[in-house]
Amino acid sequence: MPTEAAELVFDEATKIYPGRDGAAVDHLSLTVPAGDICVLVGPSGGGKTTALKLVNRLIPLTSGDIRIDGTSILKQDVVQLRRSIGYVIQQVGLFPHMTVEANIGTVPKLLGRPRSWIRTRSAELLELVGLDPSYAKQFPAQLSGGERQRVGLARALAANPPLMLMDEPFGAIDPIVRARLQDEFLRLQKEIRKTVVFVTHDVDEAIKVGDRIAILRQGGVLAQYDTPQRILEHPVDEFVADFVGRDRALKALALKTLGELELSPATEDGLPRLSADTSLRDALALVIAERKDAVLVVGPDGSPLGVATREDLLR
Amino acid sequence: MTGLGLADGGGPVIPNFGHGTACLRHNHWFCPSWVHEHWGDILQPALVQHIYLTLISVSIGFAISFALALIAFRFGFLGPPLGAMSDILYCLPSISLFLLLVPVTGLSVTTLVIPLVAYTLFVLYPNILAGLRGVPPEVLESARGMGFTRLQTFWRVELPLAVPAIMAGLRVATVATISIATIAAIVLYYGLGGPIFDAINHPDIFRTELVAAGGLTILLALTADTLLALLQRALTPWSRQR
Numbered sequence: 364m365p366t367e368a369a370e371l372v373f374d375e376a377t378k379i380y381p382g383r384d385g386a387a388v389d390h391l392s393l394t395v396p397a398g399d400i401c402v403l404v405g406p407s408g409g410g411k412t413t414a415l416k417l418v419n420r421l422i423p424l425t426s427g428d429i430r431i432d433g434t435s436i437l438k439q440d441v442v443q444l445r446r447s448i449g450y451v452i453q454q455v456g457l458f459p460h461m462t463v464e465a466n467i468g469t470v471p472k473l474l475g476r477p478r479s480w481i482r483t484r485s486a487e488l489l490e491l492v493g494l495d496p497s498y499a500k501q502f503p504a505q506l507s508g509g510e511r512q513r514v515g516l517a518r519a520l521a522a523n524p525p526l527m528l529m530d531e532p533f534g535a536i537d538p539i540v541r542a543r544l545q546d547e548f549l550r551l552q553k554e555i556r557k558t559v560v561f562v563t564h565d566v567d568e569a570i571k572v573g574d575r576i577a578i579l580r581q582g583g584v585l586a587q588y589d590t591p592q593r594i595l596e597h598p599v600d601e602f603v604a605d606f607v608g609r610d611r612a613l614k615a616l617a618l619k620t621l622g623e624l625e626l627s628p629a630t631e632d633g634l635p636r637l638s639a640d641t642s643l644r645d646a647l648a649l650v651i652a653e654r655k656d657a658v659l660v661v662g663p664d665g666s667p668l669g670v671a672t673r674e675d676l677l678r
Numbered sequence: 679m680t681g682l683g684l685a686d687g688g689g690p691v692i693p694n695f696g697h698g699t700a701c702l703r704h705n706h707w708f709c710p711s712w713v714h715e716h717w718g719d720i721l722q723p724a725l726v727q728h729i730y731l732t733l734i735s736v737s738i739g740f741a742i743s744f745a746l747a748l749i750a751f752r753f754g755f756l757g758p759p760l761g762a763m764s765d766i767l768y769c770l771p772s773i774s775l776f777l778l779l780v781p782v783t784g785l786s787v788t789t790l791v792i793p794l795v796a797y798t799l800f801v802l803y804p805n806i807l808a809g810l811r812g813v814p815p816e817v818l819e820s821a822r823g824m825g826f827t828r829l830q831t832f833w834r835v836e837l838p839l840a841v842p843a844i845m846a847g848l849r850v851a852t853v854a855t856i857s858i859a860t861i862a863a864i865v866l867y868y869g870l871g872g873p874i875f876d877a878i879n880h881p882d883i884f885r886t887e888l889v890a891a892g893g894l895t896i897l898l899a900l901t902a903d904t905l906l907a908l909l910q911r912a913l914t915p916w917s918r919q920r
Contacts, residue, residue: 445825456820
Protein backbone atom coordinates (compact mmCIF):
# COMPACT_ATOMS: atom_id res chain seq x y z
CA MET A 364 0.00 0.00 0.00
CA PRO A 365 1.44 3.36 -0.95
CA THR A 366 2.14 5.54 2.01
CA GLU A 367 2.66 9.23 1.89
CA ALA A 368 3.20 11.28 4.99
CA ALA A 369 2.07 14.84 5.46
CA GLU A 370 3.93 17.84 6.78
CA LEU A 371 2.29 19.31 9.86
CA VAL A 372 2.64 22.98 10.76
CA PHE A 373 1.50 24.65 13.97
CA ASP A 374 1.30 28.36 13.22
CA GLU A 375 0.84 30.49 16.31
CA ALA A 376 -1.72 27.91 17.46
CA THR A 377 -3.40 29.15 20.62
CA LYS A 378 -6.04 27.73 22.93
CA ILE A 379 -7.57 29.80 25.68
CA TYR A 380 -10.39 28.27 27.72
CA PRO A 381 -13.00 30.84 28.60
CA GLY A 382 -13.07 31.62 32.29
CA ARG A 383 -9.61 30.28 32.91
CA ASP A 384 -6.48 32.32 33.53
CA GLY A 385 -3.86 32.17 30.84
CA ALA A 386 -3.63 30.02 27.77
CA ALA A 387 -3.59 26.22 27.61
CA VAL A 388 -1.53 26.39 24.42
CA ASP A 389 0.22 29.69 23.81
CA HIS A 390 1.22 30.73 20.28
CA LEU A 391 2.69 27.36 19.48
CA SER A 392 4.65 27.38 16.24
CA LEU A 393 6.52 24.36 15.01
CA THR A 394 6.87 22.28 11.88
CA VAL A 395 6.87 18.49 11.86
CA PRO A 396 8.54 17.32 8.65
CA ALA A 397 6.69 14.61 6.74
CA GLY A 398 7.51 11.16 8.08
CA ASP A 399 8.95 12.34 11.40
CA ILE A 400 7.84 11.50 14.90
CA CYS A 401 7.39 14.67 16.93
CA VAL A 402 7.03 14.07 20.65
CA LEU A 403 5.21 16.65 22.75
CA VAL A 404 6.49 16.36 26.29
CA GLY A 405 6.33 18.43 29.42
CA PRO A 406 4.91 18.62 32.91
CA SER A 407 1.15 18.38 33.40
CA GLY A 408 -0.44 21.70 32.63
CA GLY A 409 1.92 22.12 29.72
CA GLY A 410 -0.89 21.70 27.24
CA LYS A 411 0.57 18.76 25.31
CA THR A 412 -2.68 16.83 25.02
CA THR A 413 -4.55 20.05 24.23
CA ALA A 414 -2.06 20.81 21.46
CA LEU A 415 -2.59 17.31 20.05
CA LYS A 416 -6.37 17.59 20.10
CA LEU A 417 -6.24 20.93 18.34
CA VAL A 418 -4.99 19.05 15.28
CA ASN A 419 -8.10 16.90 14.80
CA ARG A 420 -10.29 19.65 16.18
CA LEU A 421 -11.50 17.69 19.19
CA ILE A 422 -10.58 21.00 20.80
CA PRO A 423 -11.22 24.10 18.68
CA LEU A 424 -8.43 26.63 18.14
CA THR A 425 -8.87 30.02 19.76
CA SER A 426 -6.48 31.67 17.32
CA GLY A 427 -3.66 30.81 14.96
CA ASP A 428 -3.72 27.97 12.47
CA ILE A 429 -2.66 24.39 11.92
CA ARG A 430 -1.89 23.15 8.41
CA ILE A 431 -1.58 19.63 7.12
CA ASP A 432 0.37 19.57 3.87
CA GLY A 433 -0.36 23.24 3.49
CA THR A 434 -4.13 22.98 3.97
CA SER A 435 -5.60 24.64 7.04
CA ILE A 436 -7.57 22.26 9.27
CA LEU A 437 -10.16 25.01 9.57
CA LYS A 438 -10.90 24.81 5.84
CA GLN A 439 -11.80 21.11 5.98
CA ASP A 440 -15.01 19.42 7.01
CA VAL A 441 -14.36 18.33 10.59
CA VAL A 442 -15.66 14.79 10.10
CA GLN A 443 -13.60 14.27 6.93
CA LEU A 444 -10.57 15.74 8.69
CA ARG A 445 -10.83 13.29 11.58
CA ARG A 446 -11.27 10.31 9.27
CA SER A 447 -8.05 11.31 7.52
CA ILE A 448 -6.03 11.36 10.75
CA GLY A 449 -5.10 8.27 12.78
CA TYR A 450 -5.97 8.69 16.45
CA VAL A 451 -4.67 6.59 19.34
CA ILE A 452 -5.40 7.32 23.00
CA GLN A 453 -4.05 5.95 26.25
CA GLN A 454 -7.23 4.08 27.25
CA VAL A 455 -7.42 2.83 23.64
CA GLY A 456 -11.20 3.24 23.49
CA LEU A 457 -11.86 0.10 21.47
CA PHE A 458 -15.56 -0.54 20.89
CA PRO A 459 -16.37 -3.33 23.35
CA HIS A 460 -19.32 -4.58 21.29
CA MET A 461 -17.33 -5.06 18.11
CA THR A 462 -14.83 -7.73 17.18
CA VAL A 463 -11.20 -6.84 16.70
CA GLU A 464 -11.77 -6.97 12.94
CA ALA A 465 -14.76 -4.62 13.11
CA ASN A 466 -12.81 -2.28 15.37
CA ILE A 467 -9.92 -2.13 12.93
CA GLY A 468 -12.39 -1.62 10.08
CA THR A 469 -14.12 1.34 11.75
CA VAL A 470 -12.79 4.17 9.63
CA PRO A 471 -12.71 2.21 6.34
CA LYS A 472 -16.37 1.36 6.96
CA LEU A 473 -17.18 5.02 7.56
CA LEU A 474 -15.43 5.72 4.28
CA GLY A 475 -17.60 3.14 2.54
CA ARG A 476 -15.05 0.40 1.92
CA PRO A 477 -16.56 -3.01 1.08
CA ARG A 478 -16.55 -5.73 3.68
CA SER A 479 -14.08 -7.94 1.82
CA TRP A 480 -11.60 -5.07 1.62
CA ILE A 481 -11.91 -4.50 5.36
CA ARG A 482 -11.33 -8.17 6.10
CA THR A 483 -8.14 -8.29 4.07
CA ARG A 484 -6.90 -5.00 5.45
CA SER A 485 -7.64 -6.06 8.99
CA ALA A 486 -5.64 -9.29 8.62
CA GLU A 487 -2.79 -7.30 7.10
CA LEU A 488 -2.77 -4.82 9.97
CA LEU A 489 -2.98 -7.50 12.65
CA GLU A 490 0.18 -8.99 11.22
CA LEU A 491 1.79 -5.55 11.02
CA VAL A 492 1.21 -4.89 14.73
CA GLY A 493 2.36 -8.38 15.66
CA LEU A 494 -0.92 -10.11 16.43
CA ASP A 495 -2.06 -13.48 15.11
CA PRO A 496 -4.87 -13.31 12.49
CA SER A 497 -6.98 -15.47 14.83
CA TYR A 498 -7.53 -12.34 16.94
CA ALA A 499 -9.87 -10.97 14.26
CA LYS A 500 -13.01 -12.55 15.73
CA GLN A 501 -12.24 -11.84 19.38
CA PHE A 502 -13.81 -9.10 21.44
CA PRO A 503 -11.76 -6.42 23.23
CA ALA A 504 -12.66 -7.81 26.66
CA GLN A 505 -10.73 -10.97 25.78
CA LEU A 506 -7.46 -9.11 25.14
CA SER A 507 -4.65 -8.00 27.45
CA GLY A 508 -3.79 -4.32 27.79
CA GLY A 509 -0.85 -4.60 25.42
CA GLU A 510 -2.91 -6.47 22.83
CA ARG A 511 -5.64 -3.86 23.01
CA GLN A 512 -3.17 -1.08 22.36
CA ARG A 513 -1.83 -2.99 19.34
CA VAL A 514 -5.38 -3.25 18.02
CA GLY A 515 -5.82 0.47 18.75
CA LEU A 516 -2.74 1.17 16.66
CA ALA A 517 -3.98 -1.09 13.85
CA ARG A 518 -7.34 0.69 13.93
CA ALA A 519 -5.67 4.09 13.64
CA LEU A 520 -3.66 2.85 10.65
CA ALA A 521 -6.59 1.19 8.88
CA ALA A 522 -7.42 3.96 6.42
CA ASN A 523 -3.73 4.62 5.83
CA PRO A 524 -3.74 8.18 7.18
CA PRO A 525 -0.79 10.44 6.36
CA LEU A 526 -0.81 11.75 9.92
CA MET A 527 -1.14 9.97 13.26
CA LEU A 528 -1.96 11.50 16.63
CA MET A 529 -0.94 9.39 19.61
CA ASP A 530 -1.92 10.55 23.08
CA GLU A 531 0.20 8.69 25.66
CA PRO A 532 -0.44 5.47 23.77
CA PHE A 533 1.74 3.31 26.03
CA GLY A 534 1.07 5.19 29.26
CA ALA A 535 -1.22 2.60 30.83
CA ILE A 536 0.93 -0.41 29.99
CA ASP A 537 3.43 -2.06 32.33
CA PRO A 538 7.10 -1.11 31.74
CA ILE A 539 8.23 -4.36 30.14
CA VAL A 540 5.42 -4.53 27.61
CA ARG A 541 5.73 -0.79 27.08
CA ALA A 542 9.40 -1.09 26.08
CA ARG A 543 8.49 -3.85 23.64
CA LEU A 544 5.63 -1.84 22.15
CA GLN A 545 7.94 1.17 21.75
CA ASP A 546 10.48 -0.98 19.91
CA GLU A 547 7.82 -2.46 17.68
CA PHE A 548 6.30 0.91 17.04
CA LEU A 549 9.69 2.26 15.93
CA ARG A 550 10.24 -0.77 13.68
CA LEU A 551 6.75 -0.25 12.25
CA GLN A 552 7.39 3.44 11.70
CA LYS A 553 10.51 2.60 9.67
CA GLU A 554 8.21 0.65 7.38
CA ILE A 555 5.23 2.97 7.13
CA ARG A 556 6.85 6.38 7.61
CA LYS A 557 3.89 8.33 8.91
CA THR A 558 4.04 11.80 10.32
CA VAL A 559 3.35 11.23 14.01
CA VAL A 560 2.56 13.55 16.87
CA PHE A 561 3.17 11.63 20.07
CA VAL A 562 2.30 12.93 23.53
CA THR A 563 4.02 11.60 26.63
CA HIS A 564 5.01 12.84 30.08
CA ASP A 565 7.93 10.42 30.17
CA VAL A 566 11.22 12.01 29.07
CA ASP A 567 12.88 8.67 28.44
CA GLU A 568 10.06 7.63 26.14
CA ALA A 569 10.33 10.98 24.34
CA ILE A 570 14.05 10.51 23.80
CA LYS A 571 13.60 6.94 22.62
CA VAL A 572 10.69 7.52 20.28
CA GLY A 573 11.09 11.07 18.99
CA ASP A 574 12.87 12.26 15.87
CA ARG A 575 12.17 15.65 17.36
CA ILE A 576 11.01 16.66 20.80
CA ALA A 577 8.93 19.69 21.68
CA ILE A 578 9.15 20.52 25.37
CA LEU A 579 6.20 22.53 26.60
CA ARG A 580 6.23 24.39 29.90
CA GLN A 581 3.34 25.58 32.09
CA GLY A 582 0.87 27.66 30.13
CA GLY A 583 1.51 25.82 26.88
CA VAL A 584 4.64 27.72 25.96
CA LEU A 585 7.19 25.96 23.78
CA ALA A 586 10.45 25.78 25.71
CA GLN A 587 12.55 23.95 23.13
CA TYR A 588 11.97 22.08 19.89
CA ASP A 589 14.89 20.03 18.73
CA THR A 590 16.33 16.58 18.16
CA PRO A 591 16.76 14.45 21.30
CA GLN A 592 20.52 14.68 20.95
CA ARG A 593 20.56 18.48 20.88
CA ILE A 594 18.05 18.80 23.69
CA LEU A 595 20.20 16.59 25.91
CA GLU A 596 23.47 18.24 24.95
CA HIS A 597 22.29 21.84 24.68
CA PRO A 598 19.18 22.48 26.76
CA VAL A 599 18.19 26.10 26.15
CA ASP A 600 17.51 26.92 29.77
CA GLU A 601 17.27 25.72 33.33
CA PHE A 602 13.71 24.46 32.88
CA VAL A 603 14.61 22.15 30.00
CA ALA A 604 17.80 20.97 31.71
CA ASP A 605 15.82 20.20 34.85
CA PHE A 606 13.07 18.51 32.93
CA VAL A 607 15.32 16.14 31.00
CA GLY A 608 17.10 15.32 34.25
CA ARG A 609 20.56 15.44 35.83
CA ASP A 610 21.54 12.29 34.00
CA ARG A 611 21.02 13.94 30.62
CA ALA A 612 24.66 13.31 29.70
CA LEU A 613 24.11 9.60 30.19
CA LYS A 614 20.83 9.75 28.26
CA ALA A 615 22.72 11.40 25.42
CA LEU A 616 25.23 8.55 25.47
CA ALA A 617 22.38 6.13 25.11
CA LEU A 618 21.44 7.71 21.79
CA LYS A 619 24.77 7.00 20.07
CA THR A 620 26.18 3.64 19.09
CA LEU A 621 29.78 2.48 18.93
CA GLY A 622 29.50 2.25 15.17
CA GLU A 623 29.10 6.03 14.97
CA LEU A 624 32.49 6.67 16.64
CA GLU A 625 35.82 7.10 14.90
CA LEU A 626 37.65 4.01 16.04
CA SER A 627 41.36 3.53 16.38
CA PRO A 628 42.82 0.44 14.69
CA ALA A 629 42.37 -2.80 16.56
CA THR A 630 45.67 -3.73 18.18
CA GLU A 631 45.33 -4.78 21.76
CA ASP A 632 44.15 -8.16 22.83
CA GLY A 633 42.01 -9.10 25.80
CA LEU A 634 39.53 -6.27 25.41
CA PRO A 635 35.80 -6.84 25.91
CA ARG A 636 34.12 -7.30 22.54
CA LEU A 637 31.00 -5.32 21.76
CA SER A 638 28.97 -5.17 18.57
CA ALA A 639 28.79 -1.89 16.64
CA ASP A 640 25.13 -1.31 17.50
CA THR A 641 25.81 -1.17 21.25
CA SER A 642 24.99 2.24 22.74
CA LEU A 643 27.81 4.31 24.21
CA ARG A 644 26.02 4.18 27.53
CA ASP A 645 26.10 0.40 27.65
CA ALA A 646 29.70 0.38 26.46
CA LEU A 647 30.69 2.80 29.20
CA ALA A 648 28.89 0.74 31.80
CA LEU A 649 30.89 -2.28 30.69
CA VAL A 650 34.19 -0.39 30.72
CA ILE A 651 33.47 0.73 34.29
CA ALA A 652 32.36 -2.70 35.44
CA GLU A 653 35.33 -4.55 33.87
CA ARG A 654 37.83 -1.84 34.80
CA LYS A 655 39.12 -1.60 31.24
CA ASP A 656 40.31 1.41 29.30
CA ALA A 657 38.79 0.42 25.98
CA VAL A 658 36.48 -1.98 24.16
CA LEU A 659 36.90 -3.85 20.90
CA VAL A 660 34.13 -3.03 18.46
CA VAL A 661 33.11 -5.89 16.21
CA GLY A 662 30.86 -6.07 13.17
CA PRO A 663 27.78 -8.25 12.78
CA ASP A 664 29.99 -11.17 11.63
CA GLY A 665 32.26 -10.81 14.63
CA SER A 666 35.18 -9.30 12.73
CA PRO A 667 36.98 -6.53 14.67
CA LEU A 668 36.25 -3.01 13.42
CA GLY A 669 38.46 -1.10 15.80
CA VAL A 670 38.98 0.01 19.38
CA ALA A 671 37.01 2.62 21.31
CA THR A 672 38.79 3.99 24.35
CA ARG A 673 37.18 5.35 27.49
CA GLU A 674 38.03 8.84 26.22
CA ASP A 675 36.35 8.13 22.89
CA LEU A 676 33.19 7.10 24.69
CA LEU A 677 33.11 10.22 26.81
CA ARG A 678 34.01 12.69 24.10
CA MET B 679 -68.05 -14.38 34.50
CA THR B 680 -66.99 -17.94 34.31
CA GLY B 681 -66.12 -19.92 37.32
CA LEU B 682 -66.61 -23.12 39.12
CA GLY B 683 -70.09 -24.37 39.91
CA LEU B 684 -71.75 -21.29 38.55
CA ALA B 685 -75.40 -21.38 39.46
CA ASP B 686 -77.78 -21.23 36.53
CA GLY B 687 -79.01 -17.72 35.91
CA GLY B 688 -75.73 -16.01 36.84
CA GLY B 689 -76.19 -15.88 40.58
CA PRO B 690 -73.33 -15.50 43.05
CA VAL B 691 -70.36 -17.76 42.52
CA ILE B 692 -70.66 -20.48 45.10
CA PRO B 693 -68.45 -23.52 45.03
CA ASN B 694 -70.28 -26.69 44.55
CA PHE B 695 -67.94 -28.89 46.52
CA GLY B 696 -70.70 -31.48 47.06
CA HIS B 697 -70.78 -32.81 43.50
CA GLY B 698 -67.07 -32.92 42.69
CA THR B 699 -64.44 -35.54 43.28
CA ALA B 700 -63.27 -36.30 46.76
CA CYS B 701 -60.32 -34.01 46.15
CA LEU B 702 -62.64 -31.11 45.35
CA ARG B 703 -65.10 -31.88 48.14
CA HIS B 704 -62.29 -31.65 50.65
CA ASN B 705 -60.92 -28.53 48.96
CA HIS B 706 -57.39 -29.94 48.66
CA TRP B 707 -54.57 -27.65 47.51
CA PHE B 708 -54.38 -29.09 44.04
CA CYS B 709 -56.84 -31.30 42.15
CA PRO B 710 -55.50 -32.24 38.71
CA SER B 711 -58.91 -33.35 37.52
CA TRP B 712 -60.33 -29.86 37.95
CA VAL B 713 -57.39 -28.29 36.15
CA HIS B 714 -57.82 -30.76 33.34
CA GLU B 715 -61.54 -30.13 33.11
CA HIS B 716 -61.32 -26.34 33.21
CA TRP B 717 -58.15 -25.77 31.25
CA GLY B 718 -60.13 -24.98 28.14
CA ASP B 719 -62.83 -22.73 29.59
CA ILE B 720 -61.03 -20.97 32.44
CA LEU B 721 -57.26 -21.31 32.64
CA GLN B 722 -56.16 -21.19 29.02
CA PRO B 723 -58.25 -18.13 28.06
CA ALA B 724 -57.05 -16.34 31.18
CA LEU B 725 -53.44 -17.19 30.36
CA VAL B 726 -53.76 -15.93 26.80
CA GLN B 727 -55.39 -12.72 28.02
CA HIS B 728 -52.62 -12.28 30.56
CA ILE B 729 -49.90 -12.68 27.94
CA TYR B 730 -51.72 -10.23 25.67
CA LEU B 731 -52.10 -7.70 28.48
CA THR B 732 -48.42 -7.99 29.38
CA LEU B 733 -47.22 -7.72 25.78
CA ILE B 734 -49.31 -4.62 25.09
CA SER B 735 -48.39 -2.89 28.34
CA VAL B 736 -44.66 -3.60 28.12
CA SER B 737 -44.53 -2.65 24.44
CA ILE B 738 -46.27 0.66 24.94
CA GLY B 739 -44.28 1.28 28.12
CA PHE B 740 -41.05 0.54 26.28
CA ALA B 741 -41.92 2.88 23.42
CA ILE B 742 -42.78 5.73 25.79
CA SER B 743 -39.74 5.10 28.01
CA PHE B 744 -37.45 4.98 25.01
CA ALA B 745 -38.78 8.27 23.69
CA LEU B 746 -38.52 9.92 27.11
CA ALA B 747 -35.00 8.55 27.61
CA LEU B 748 -33.95 9.87 24.21
CA ILE B 749 -35.28 13.32 25.09
CA ALA B 750 -33.50 13.26 28.45
CA PHE B 751 -30.32 11.96 26.80
CA ARG B 752 -30.37 14.74 24.22
CA PHE B 753 -31.42 17.48 26.62
CA GLY B 754 -29.68 16.56 29.86
CA PHE B 755 -31.62 19.03 32.01
CA LEU B 756 -34.89 17.17 31.34
CA GLY B 757 -33.54 13.97 32.91
CA PRO B 758 -34.38 14.67 36.59
CA PRO B 759 -37.95 16.00 36.05
CA LEU B 760 -38.84 13.08 33.78
CA GLY B 761 -37.36 10.66 36.29
CA ALA B 762 -39.38 12.26 39.11
CA MET B 763 -42.52 11.91 37.03
CA SER B 764 -42.02 8.19 36.50
CA ASP B 765 -41.22 7.79 40.22
CA ILE B 766 -44.45 9.51 41.23
CA LEU B 767 -46.50 7.29 38.90
CA TYR B 768 -44.93 4.27 40.54
CA CYS B 769 -45.87 5.50 44.00
CA LEU B 770 -49.60 5.42 43.23
CA PRO B 771 -51.13 2.25 44.69
CA SER B 772 -52.02 0.01 41.79
CA ILE B 773 -55.51 -0.89 43.02
CA SER B 774 -56.54 2.76 43.35
CA LEU B 775 -55.07 3.61 39.98
CA PHE B 776 -57.10 0.83 38.33
CA LEU B 777 -60.28 1.99 40.06
CA LEU B 778 -59.60 5.70 39.44
CA LEU B 779 -59.55 5.13 35.72
CA VAL B 780 -62.90 3.33 35.53
CA PRO B 781 -64.95 6.53 35.25
CA VAL B 782 -62.59 7.78 32.52
CA THR B 783 -61.96 4.78 30.34
CA GLY B 784 -64.77 2.49 31.44
CA LEU B 785 -64.62 -1.25 31.98
CA SER B 786 -62.23 -1.90 29.13
CA VAL B 787 -58.80 -3.37 28.61
CA THR B 788 -57.55 0.21 28.24
CA THR B 789 -58.30 0.75 31.92
CA LEU B 790 -55.98 -2.14 32.69
CA VAL B 791 -53.26 -1.16 30.26
CA ILE B 792 -52.79 2.46 31.39
CA PRO B 793 -51.66 1.74 34.96
CA LEU B 794 -49.52 -1.17 33.82
CA VAL B 795 -47.77 1.07 31.29
CA ALA B 796 -47.25 3.69 33.97
CA TYR B 797 -45.49 1.17 36.18
CA THR B 798 -43.14 -0.04 33.44
CA LEU B 799 -41.91 3.53 32.95
CA PHE B 800 -40.43 3.51 36.43
CA VAL B 801 -38.12 0.64 35.54
CA LEU B 802 -37.58 1.15 31.82
CA TYR B 803 -36.94 4.88 31.61
CA PRO B 804 -34.03 5.07 34.09
CA ASN B 805 -32.51 1.85 32.73
CA ILE B 806 -32.51 3.02 29.13
CA LEU B 807 -31.14 6.41 30.11
CA ALA B 808 -28.43 4.90 32.31
CA GLY B 809 -27.48 2.54 29.49
CA LEU B 810 -27.11 5.36 26.99
CA ARG B 811 -25.17 7.48 29.46
CA GLY B 812 -23.02 4.59 30.64
CA VAL B 813 -20.80 4.40 27.56
CA PRO B 814 -17.17 4.80 28.72
CA PRO B 815 -15.81 8.29 27.92
CA GLU B 816 -12.74 6.90 26.13
CA VAL B 817 -14.98 4.97 23.75
CA LEU B 818 -16.89 8.14 22.93
CA GLU B 819 -13.68 10.07 22.51
CA SER B 820 -12.21 7.57 20.10
CA ALA B 821 -15.48 7.52 18.15
CA ARG B 822 -15.40 11.30 17.86
CA GLY B 823 -11.71 11.33 17.07
CA MET B 824 -12.19 8.84 14.25
CA GLY B 825 -14.85 10.95 12.60
CA PHE B 826 -18.21 9.52 13.71
CA THR B 827 -21.04 12.00 13.30
CA ARG B 828 -23.35 12.51 16.28
CA LEU B 829 -25.96 10.17 14.76
CA GLN B 830 -23.41 7.50 13.87
CA THR B 831 -22.14 7.62 17.45
CA PHE B 832 -25.67 7.04 18.70
CA TRP B 833 -26.62 4.18 16.39
CA ARG B 834 -23.29 2.39 16.24
CA VAL B 835 -21.88 2.98 19.70
CA GLU B 836 -24.24 4.33 22.34
CA LEU B 837 -27.33 2.30 21.51
CA PRO B 838 -25.61 -1.10 21.11
CA LEU B 839 -23.67 -0.55 24.33
CA ALA B 840 -26.90 0.33 26.15
CA VAL B 841 -28.50 -3.01 25.21
CA PRO B 842 -27.51 -4.88 28.41
CA ALA B 843 -29.02 -2.15 30.62
CA ILE B 844 -32.11 -1.91 28.42
CA MET B 845 -32.63 -5.67 28.49
CA ALA B 846 -32.16 -5.78 32.25
CA GLY B 847 -34.87 -3.15 32.59
CA LEU B 848 -37.11 -5.01 30.20
CA ARG B 849 -36.81 -8.20 32.24
CA VAL B 850 -37.73 -6.50 35.50
CA ALA B 851 -40.57 -4.56 33.86
CA THR B 852 -42.02 -7.66 32.24
CA VAL B 853 -41.97 -9.75 35.40
CA ALA B 854 -43.45 -6.89 37.42
CA THR B 855 -46.18 -6.35 34.83
CA ILE B 856 -47.13 -10.04 34.84
CA SER B 857 -47.45 -9.84 38.60
CA ILE B 858 -49.31 -6.51 38.86
CA ALA B 859 -51.66 -7.49 36.01
CA THR B 860 -53.31 -10.07 38.30
CA ILE B 861 -54.58 -7.19 40.43
CA ALA B 862 -56.26 -5.68 37.37
CA ALA B 863 -59.01 -8.30 37.70
CA ILE B 864 -60.44 -6.23 40.52
CA VAL B 865 -61.78 -3.95 37.81
CA LEU B 866 -62.41 -6.32 34.97
CA TYR B 867 -62.48 -10.10 34.73
CA TYR B 868 -59.40 -10.35 32.53
CA GLY B 869 -56.21 -12.37 32.67
CA LEU B 870 -55.08 -14.77 35.36
CA GLY B 871 -56.29 -12.38 38.05
CA GLY B 872 -59.85 -13.47 37.14
CA PRO B 873 -59.62 -17.06 38.40
CA ILE B 874 -57.42 -15.94 41.29
CA PHE B 875 -60.07 -13.50 42.53
CA ASP B 876 -62.76 -16.13 41.90
CA ALA B 877 -60.92 -18.58 44.11
CA ILE B 878 -60.34 -16.02 46.84
CA ASN B 879 -63.97 -14.93 46.77
CA HIS B 880 -65.21 -18.38 47.66
CA PRO B 881 -66.17 -18.54 51.33
CA ASP B 882 -63.56 -21.23 51.93
CA ILE B 883 -61.12 -20.07 49.25
CA PHE B 884 -61.14 -22.52 46.38
CA ARG B 885 -57.62 -23.80 46.73
CA THR B 886 -57.15 -25.69 43.46
CA GLU B 887 -58.16 -22.73 41.34
CA LEU B 888 -55.94 -20.38 43.39
CA VAL B 889 -52.93 -22.66 43.04
CA ALA B 890 -53.55 -23.33 39.35
CA ALA B 891 -53.98 -19.68 38.33
CA GLY B 892 -51.29 -18.43 40.71
CA GLY B 893 -48.92 -21.13 39.53
CA LEU B 894 -49.54 -20.21 35.91
CA THR B 895 -48.72 -16.59 36.73
CA ILE B 896 -45.41 -17.58 38.28
CA LEU B 897 -44.63 -19.92 35.42
CA LEU B 898 -45.40 -17.20 32.90
CA ALA B 899 -43.11 -14.75 34.72
CA LEU B 900 -40.26 -17.26 34.83
CA THR B 901 -40.69 -18.17 31.16
CA ALA B 902 -40.76 -14.54 30.07
CA ASP B 903 -37.66 -13.78 32.12
CA THR B 904 -35.79 -16.75 30.66
CA LEU B 905 -36.74 -15.85 27.10
CA LEU B 906 -35.60 -12.26 27.59
CA ALA B 907 -32.36 -13.44 29.17
CA LEU B 908 -31.72 -15.64 26.13
CA LEU B 909 -32.51 -12.74 23.83
CA GLN B 910 -30.05 -10.58 25.72
CA ARG B 911 -27.31 -13.18 25.29
CA ALA B 912 -28.03 -13.37 21.59
CA LEU B 913 -27.97 -9.59 21.23
CA THR B 914 -24.76 -9.04 23.18
CA PRO B 915 -22.27 -11.78 22.31
CA TRP B 916 -19.50 -9.41 23.35
CA SER B 917 -20.56 -9.10 26.98
CA ARG B 918 -20.26 -12.74 27.97
CA GLN B 919 -16.92 -13.68 26.41
CA ARG B 920 -14.63 -12.64 29.18
